[in-house]
Amino acid sequence: MxxxxxxxxxxxxxxxxxxxxxxxxxxxxxxxxxxxxxxxxxxxxxxxxxxxxxxxxxxxxxxxxxxxxxxxxxxxxxxxxxxxESIKAFLLQKPDKSSYKTKSFKNITNILSQIDFEVKDASFTTSNEEINKIVSLIKEIKAGKYIQDKTLKLEPTSKLAHQNLLNKVNAEIDFCVEILKKPMNYSSDVIKQAFLNVVEEKSMTTVKKLYENVTLDKEMSEKLFKKCAKNPEFTLSNEEVIKITKNLDYDKNDFIKLAKVLKESYQPDELISLFEELSKQIDCSTEAYVYVLFEFEMIDVIREVLSSHPDADLMAFRALIDLKDAGKQYSLESLCYKS
Structure with missing residues (x-):
């Protein structure tokens, strides 16, 4: 009643x-x-x-x-x-600011706050349209799409926001240029991706203006040197190449790899000059210098280089010289330094 x-x-x-x-x-x-x-x-x-x-x-x-x-x-x-609201916050990796009156809901939220929310690839549907939209946008971010939708209001320090930033880097080349102009505002992986994109898509002139703003790793330098090989008329100076390789502690294999990258597009005199200068400043680059000399059949110069080093050094090159003197025709690639 x-x-x-x-x-x-x-x-x-x-x-x-x-x-x-x-x-x-x-x-x-x-x-x-x-x-x-x-x-x-x-x-x-x-x-x-x-x-x-x-x-x-x-x-x-x-x-x-x-x-x-x-x-x-x-x-x-x-x-x-x-x-x-808590579920939205957890999905967006934001702090949950909701307060609860009932003990059961407090306990549920406490449990949820200790779990990493991961949106599955399968279809997702709830009666809450806002959550449906958030999940849909998160899926797009994880798929590599840059989302400008301000309704997400991502936490700047969250992994999701970081992924979305990387997506923007891959979507907007001009944004990559802006990052390289002021790299101190971004994390190393964002800077690296921006640099790789700029090297891939922008001119060598633009790259030369920006590369000194960032700290290169070997992958980044390899991308840069390949760009140089494609644009020898706008390439880096010998001093710049030497500086980069010194900062990265290139070993002899790295220098051999660099020689292989540059030899197809550099003029012989330019390439020989570069590696001659490298060999004078960095000991482990000598093998790459001799490798370049062999590429251009500079036998007399090779003999001079070999004579200035102990007999135990540069053995592969000494063996190749001996074979040539004996009338045996072997290429350097058939003996060593295969790609």
Missing amino acids: GLKKYIVFSILLIVLVFGYVFSIEPGEYKVTVLDFSSLTLPIAIWVILPVVILFIGSVAHMMFYGFKSYLKYRSIAKDEENIN
Whole structure:
């Protein structure tokens, strides 16, 4: 029975009892309390008074617990909204600022906050359209697409924001140029990807203006030197190449690899000059220098270089010279330094 019906029927019962008692006993009754005060009321009133008190007490009781239930329902409804906000925050890798009224929701959120949320590739559907949209955009980010949608409001330090930044680097070459102009504002992997993209897509003139702003690794330098090989008219100076290789601690295999990259496009004099200078400043580049000399059949110069080193050094090249002197025709690649 609802509260309204209870009140109506209770009042009706009180009225009927009052009417019935009054019809059979219309008189009054006096009640005296401690000889100090007295109260005279119709007998019918005295009869229904306990019923009225019980009625008022029961209504107050029901209203109290009804209001308490209403507050609890509101708390649960609010927490249901908050749990959706928490899920959004967890998906976007943001701090959860939601507060909860109920213990059960607090416990659930505490558990969720200790779990890494990962969106699966399979279809995702909920009744919450905003969560559906967020998940859809996250999938696009993970697939390599740059998302400009400001509704995501990604946490700048989150992995998701970092991935989206890398996606932007791969999508906008002009943004890559801006990164290389002010690399101090970005992480090393973002700088590296921006550099690789610029080397791939921009002119050698642009690359030469920017490469000194970043710290190169061997992969980046290899990409740069391959760019030089394709654009020998705009290549780096010998001093620049030497500086790069020194900073990266190139070993003899790295220098041989560099010689192979440059030999197809550099003029012989330019390539020989570069590696001659390298050999004077970096000992482990001598083999690459001799390798270049062999490529251009500079036998007399090779003999001079070999004579200036101990007999135990450069053995592969000494063997090749001996074979040539014996009339045996072997290429350098057939003996060593195969790609």
